[in-house]
Amino acid sequence: MPESTYSGKDIQVLEGLEAVRKRPGMYIGSTGPKGLHHLVYEIVDNSVDEALAGCCNSIEITIHQDNSVTVTDNGRGIPVDNVPKYRKPGVEVALTILHAGGKFGGSGYKVSGGLHGVGVSVVNALSKRLEVEVKRDGKIWGMAFERGKTVSQLTAIGKAKSTGTKIRFWPDPEIFETTEFSWDVIASHMRETAFLNKNLKITLTDERELEPRVEEFRYAGGIVDFVKYLNEKRETIHARPIYIEAEGAEGLVEVALGWNTGYSETVLAFANNINTHEGGTHLDGFKNALTRTINDYARRQGILKEKDDNLSGEDIREGLVAVISVKLREPQFEGQTKTKLGNTEIRSFVQSAITTGLAEFLEEHPKAARAIITKSTQAAKARMAARKARELTRRKGLLDSSTLPGKLADCSIREAALTEIYLVEGDSAGGSAKQARDRSFQAILPLRGKILNVEKAGITRALSSLEIQAMITAFGTGVSEEFNLDNARYHKIIIMTDADVDGAHIRCLLLTFFYRFMRPMIDAGYVYIAQPPLYKITYGKKHDYAYTDRQLQQFLAALPETTKYNLQRYKGLGEMNPEQLWETTMDPANRTLLQVSLDDALAAEEAIVDLMGDQVEPRKKFIQRHAKSVRFLDV
Numbered sequence: 001m002p003e004s005t006y007s008g009k010d011i012q013v014l015e016g017l018e019a020v021r022k023r024p025g026m027y028i029g030s031t032g033p034k035g036l037h038h039l040v041y042e043i044v045d046n047s048v049d050e051a052l053a054g055c056c057n058s059i060e061i062t063i064h065q066d067n068s069v070t071v072t073d074n075g076r077g078i079p080v081d082n083v084p085k086y087r088k089p090g091v092e093v094a095l096t097i098l099h100a101g102g103k104f105g106g107s108g109y110k111v112s113g114g115l116h117g118v119g120v121s122v123v124n125a126l127s128k129r130l131e132v133e134v135k136r137d138g139k140i141w142g143m144a145f146e147r148g149k150t151v152s153q154l155t156a157i158g159k160a161k162s163t164g165t166k167i168r169f170w171p172d173p174e175i176f177e178t179t180e181f182s183w184d185v186i187a188s189h190m191r192e193t194a195f196l197n198k199n200l201k202i203t204l205t206d207e208r209e210l211e212p213r214v215e216e217f218r219y220a221g222g223i224v225d226f227v228k229y230l231n232e233k234r235e236t237i238h239a240r241p242i243y244i245e246a247e248g249a250e251g252l253v254e255v256a257l258g259w260n261t262g263y264s265e266t267v268l269a270f271a272n273n274i275n276t277h278e279g280g281t282h283l284d285g286f287k288n289a290l291t292r293t294i295n296d297y298a299r300r301q302g303i304l305k306e307k308d309d310n311l312s313g314e315d316i317r318e319g320l321v322a323v324i325s326v327k328l329r330e331p332q333f334e335g336q337t338k339t340k341l342g343n344t345e346i347r348s349f350v351q352s353a354i355t356t357g358l359a360e361f362l363e364e365h366p367k368a369a370r371a372i373i374t375k376s377t378q379a380a381k382a383r384m385a386a387r388k389a390r391e392l393t394r395r396k397g398l399l400d401s402s403t404l405p406g407k408l409a410d411c412s413i414r415e416a417a418l419t420e421i422y423l424v425e426g427d428s429a430g431g432s433a434k435q436a437r438d439r440s441f442q443a444i445l446p447l448r449g450k451i452l453n454v455e456k457a458g459i460t461r462a463l464s465s466l467e468i469q470a471m472i473t474a475f476g477t478g479v480s481e482e483f484n485l486d487n488a489r490y491h492k493i494i495i496m497t498d499a500d501v502d503g504a505h506i507r508c509l510l511l512t513f514f515y516r517f518m519r520p521m522i523d524a525g526y527v528y529i530a531q532p533p534l535y536k537i538t539y540g541k542k543h544d545y546a547y548t549d550r551q552l553q554q555f556l557a558a559l560p561e562t563t564k565y566n567l568q569r570y571k572g573l574g575e576m577n578p579e580q581l582w583e584t585t586m587d588p589a590n591r592t593l594l595q596v597s598l599d600d601a602l603a604a605e606e607a608i609v610d611l612m613g614d615q616v617e618p619r620k621k622f623i624q625r626h627a628k629s630v631r632f633l634d635v
C-alpha cells in the first residue's frame, strides 16, 4: 500500500501489533520455549475451531529445517472478501488486527480462554515472516507479512477445488530466547488435541531429521481412547472405560472413566479443549455425582451396611483415570492461570448427566460395580491406616514444623515469599552448599541417597521415610489431603542434584513425590531445578562455565585459535568448591533455574508412569528416548 493512503485506522492497527511485540509475555505467557510453542497451538486452535464447526477433519503440522512451522487445514478457509469496517480482506484483518481472532461474530463452540484464543494476529506480530494461503471461492489466495506488517497484498495465485487454510511462520529471533521447536512438546499436545476431538486427523512432520519423522494422531474413540491410553501401562479392574455423554442448552458434556489397581488419581478436565488445570464447576459436578452415585449403589446392594460410613470421594477416586470434556458457548475462565471453569450452570448439568449415566452403568455391569466398590473400601481402610501412621508420626513430632529437621540449615528471613530451600543430593554437596549460600534467604536440606519411590509405595510407607518426613516438616505445608500451600515456609523449592544418571534419578523421585503428594506446589510454580555447569574453561587469568555440551562447543569455537585453555569436567556438585557453587548455581544474579510446570498433563502423566511405574520396559524406552535431554516434563 502506498504510504500516502495510510489512514488513522492503519496506524492504530500497527500500534496494536507493536504492543504485542513490546510485551509478548502478556499475550503468550513468556518468550521462552513455552511461549514459542504457544504460537503453534494458537494457529492449530483456529483450525480446531473449524473442526468443532464441523467443517474440517484434517490438520497437518510441519516443522521445517529452518525452524519455521506450517499448519494446514481443510476448513472453510479464512474469508478473503473485504471486511467493510476495515476496508481490507478478512485474511488481512485476522492477521493484523489484535483480537479480531479470525472470527467475525458467529456461534458454536470455540477454543478460547486462558492464553489461547488471543488470535492469529499475535503469531503474526511475533514472527519475522508469515505466509498465508487460503483456498476459497475456487481460488488459491496468497499473502505475506513481516513482523506483523503486510509485505505482499492478497492476490489470487491459482485455482482451487477444495477449501482450507495454510499458514507458515518463522518465529522472530529478536523476540524469542530460542526458536528451536521440540517434537515431544508439540506431539504430546497434538495427541491430547486429537483425543479431545474424535476422528480429527492431526499429522505431525519433522523435516529437521535426516528421514522426516511423521506421526499421525486420530482417535475414533475420542476420550474413551484417551482413558485407555492413560491406563495402557496399568492393570485395569474392569474391561472397558465407562462413557457418558449429554447435550443441552448449557452445552455438551462427555466423560470417560476407568479404574486401575494403582493408588493415584488422574482426573483431567477440559473446557472447550482447554486443559482446566485449576478445575472448576465441571469437575465439581463430576466429583459430586461420582461420590453420591457409588455410595447410593453400594448401600442399595447392601455392600455398605446401615452403620457404615459413606465412602469418601478420595477413596472412590483411588486408581481412577477420568477425562471430562465440556464444550460451552461462552466459557468463563477464572483463577490464577485462567484455567478454572466458572460457569455455574454447567455444575448441575454435569452432575445430573453423570448420576444418570453412572447409575445405569452400575446396574448393567454388577461385576465391574462390585470391583470398583471393593477397591474403594480397600482404599478407605488404607487411608485409615495412613491417618493413624500420620497421627503417630505427628505425635512424635515428626511432621510438625515446630521441630525442624536437624539436617536443615534454615535461613534467617521468615518471609516465605523471599526465601528458598535447596534440596541437595548427598551430605558432602550439602556441606558445600551450606558454606556457599546466602544464609539470609537460602536454606539447605541435604538428602541422603535415593529417596523412596512413592509411585510404588503407598503413602503409609512414604511417611515413614526419614528423608520425606524431613522435607514435609521443612516445607511446613503438610501432605496430600492435609496439604496447605498457604503454610509454605519457602516459595522456591530448588532441586540440586549431580549432572549424572544418579542425579537424574533422584530428581525424578523428588518430582514424583511432589506430583503425587504436593501437586499445588508445582501448580503454584514453587518447584525449580538448579542447573549446575558441566564444564569449567580456564584461559589466561579468566574462566567461564558451560552448562551444556553445545555451549561448550560454541565457547571453544569462539576462542582465538592460539589461546591455550584448560577444561575441567564436573562429575558432581562435590567437585566444586563453595565459591564456584555459589557463582554458577546459587547466586540469583548468575544462575538459571528451570521452573517445573505441568502444563502438559499428558506428558507429565506419561513421564511419571514410564519412569516410576511397575513396568520396566516403558522406563527403558523413556530413558533411551530422552537420554540426552532428561530435563523432565515441560520445564
Ligand code: 0RA
Residues within 6 Å of the ligand: 043, 046, 047, 050, 073, 075, 076, 077, 078, 079, 094, 102, 103, 104, 120, 165
Ligand atoms: C474467520 C471466519 C471463518 C473462518 C476462519 C476465520 C478461519 C481461521 C483460520 C485460521 C487457521 N485456519 C482457519 N480457518 C478458518 C468462517 C468462514 C466461513 O464462515 O465460511
